[in-house]
Amino acid sequence: MAGRRSAALRERRRRPIAWVPLGIAAGLALAVAILLWLLATLLLSDGATWRILLPWLLFLLPVLGIGAGIGWLVGLVFDAVSRAVRRA
Amino acid sequence: MNAVGPRSATAPAPRAHYSELQVLTAQLGAILAVLLTLQFLSGALFYLYVFYYDAPPWFTFTRFLHFYVGIALIPIVLAKYGATGLRAAGYYLRLTRFRRLGAPPLLARITSPLLALDFLLIGISGLYMLLHVYYAHTNIPPFEWKPVQTHALASFLAVPLLGLHLGSHLFESARSVKARRDVLLETGAGQRAVYTRRGFLAAVSLSGVGLALAAQNGPLAHGQVGPFFIARGPTLPRDASRAQAFPIETLFGDREIAPEAFKLTIDGAVPRPGAFTLADLASLPLHERRLRTSCVSGWSSVNLWRGYLVRDVLALAGGAGGAKQLTFHSATNYRVPWPAHRLLDEQALLATHVNGEPLIQQHGAPLRLIAPGYPGENMVKQVVRISAEHAPDRFAPDLDPRSEAIGCCGRFAAAARPRGGASDGRPA
Numbered sequence: 001m002a003g004r005r006s007a008a009l010r011e012r013r014r015r016p017i018a019w020v021p022l023g024i025a026a027g028l029a030l031a032v033a034i035l036l037w038l039l040a041t042l043l044l045s046d047g048a049t050w051r052i053l054l055p056w057l058l059f060l061l062p063v064l065g066i067g068a069g070i071g072w073l074v075g076l077v078f079d080a081v082s083r084a085v086r087r088a
Numbered sequence: 089m090n091a092v093g094p095r096s097a098t099a100p101a102p103r104a105h106y107s108e109l110q111v112l113t114a115q116l117g118a119i120l121a122v123l124l125t126l127q128f129l130s131g132a133l134f135y136l137y138v139f140y141y142d143a144p145p146w147f148t149f150t151r152f153l154h155f156y157v158g159i160a161l162i163p164i165v166l167a168k169y170g171a172t173g174l175r176a177a178g179y180y181l182r183l184t185r186f187r188r189l190g191a192p193p194l195l196a197r198i199t200s201p202l203l204a205l206d207f208l209l210i211g212i213s214g215l216y217m218l219l220h221v222y223y224a225h226t227n228i229p230p231f232e233w234k235p236v237q238t239h240a241l242a243s244f245l246a247v248p249l250l251g252l253h254l255g256s257h258l259f260e261s262a263r264s265v266k267a268r269r270d271v272l273l274e275t276g277a278g279q280r281a282v283y284t285r286r287g288f289l290a291a292v293s294l295s296g297v298g299l300a301l302a303a304q305n306g307p308l309a310h311g312q313v314g315p316f317f318i319a320r321g322p323t324l325p326r327d328a329s330r331a332q333a334f335p336i337e338t339l340f341g342d343r344e345i346a347p348e349a350f351k352l353t354i355d356g357a358v359p360r361p362g363a364f365t366l367a368d369l370a371s372l373p374l375h376e377r378r379l380r381t382s383c384v385s386g387w388s389s390v391n392l393w394r395g396y397l398v399r400d401v402l403a404l405a406g407g408a409g410g411a412k413q414l415t416f417h418s419a420t421n422y423r424v425p426w427p428a429h430r431l432l433d434e435q436a437l438l439a440t441h442v443n444g445e446p447l448i449q450q451h452g453a454p455l456r457l458i459a460p461g462y463p464g465e466n467m468v469k470q471v472v473r474i475s476a477e478h479a480p481d482r483f484a485p486d487l488d489p490r491s492e493a494i495g496c497c498g499r500f501a502a503a504a505r506p507r508g509g510a511s512d513g514r515p516a
Binding site: 052054055056057058059060061062063065066 | 121124125126128129131132135136140240243244247250251254
């Protein structure tokens, strides 16, 4: 049982990492963190009301889109580097 | 456009079949995604800084970005309307070729028409402002919304709609582009169709760029209502002293008004309508306010204004009574309707002086409205008439953020000082 599990683990380690989806996920996570920071900053500014959420709403899609795009590009770079290393 | 190129009989079968129309729609969607990212980002900064915080110097860049990308988007959006409309029409008209493609996902079928309408609203209101129609007729019929309100509301609505649309479409669209590319790489087929589509995409994109450039120097730049908005920045008065050397953006120009001939007419739903001279106004107490003017075109300037409270001026005609709306008319026929309650506090002035000097003509002499919290376009210069009306703006949602949000800006204070917060409120 333990032998089969360690074999499966070895097999998983040997499998190349899916850098592109990982990069997109990381980019999205970063974008979400930036959006949350922006939200907190806007809401914590003195005298802020719910109306400050309107411009924040407009940031939502572009920031997520840019985050995913940058993550995708970084993933592609990592993917290319890891392929080159493996080939070497 | 929908033609699929000849396919070799020996070619391996593609994993999924996508029509040229689907691929074109997806590619247009990809172009739109990039441009709309820029557009929403610049729009968000625009909105944040014009309505909430003072505009920093780099803000002007967002103006150019937003206006030019907006113009460049027109043919691309129209092409997207055409591509999706063609498929929808073909499907619902039961044309075999389109029926074979099947119906788009349910969510896309719901969001697409809503998005199309919403973007139509965004586009029309954007052009309305850009082409200065804004300055002749402030509100868009039939609802009498202000274009900026329409533009902002439609943009807010676009966020969830675009989110749903992209959610239902994004991966499938990306797959369609990739699958089509794989097929073409494997078979070398469909070259002609691809070049047609590429040609179309290039033409649409180039026409977008061309439109944006043409707007700079083309016939639009010499429209009857003045220079094209985005073509030039605000001008500075030539002969003004340093005290009045802040930007001027008076698209309707200004008129020479002799002070002794000046009369301010107050009419409509006031108890004692009448015309008042500057001598009549001189009996009122003067007040000073340090207020920032922020223009939607990207500049802002803090100045010390001196003049009469709007409330006191209206008192000459017996007060605003129950009026819900006050429309300020300029000597140049420019007019802006204001919700009355926004002007009856201690802040709104009909200014006669700025930074210690009598106003020059370009800055709105002899009387100019100035109030905190609204973009500069609402500050009517050379006010000659105030009409009080019982009916408020019929369907104008009050997007005015002047309430508490403008008090002070917390963490933004270092970069952007609060507007209107520094007024001392003391009579001068």
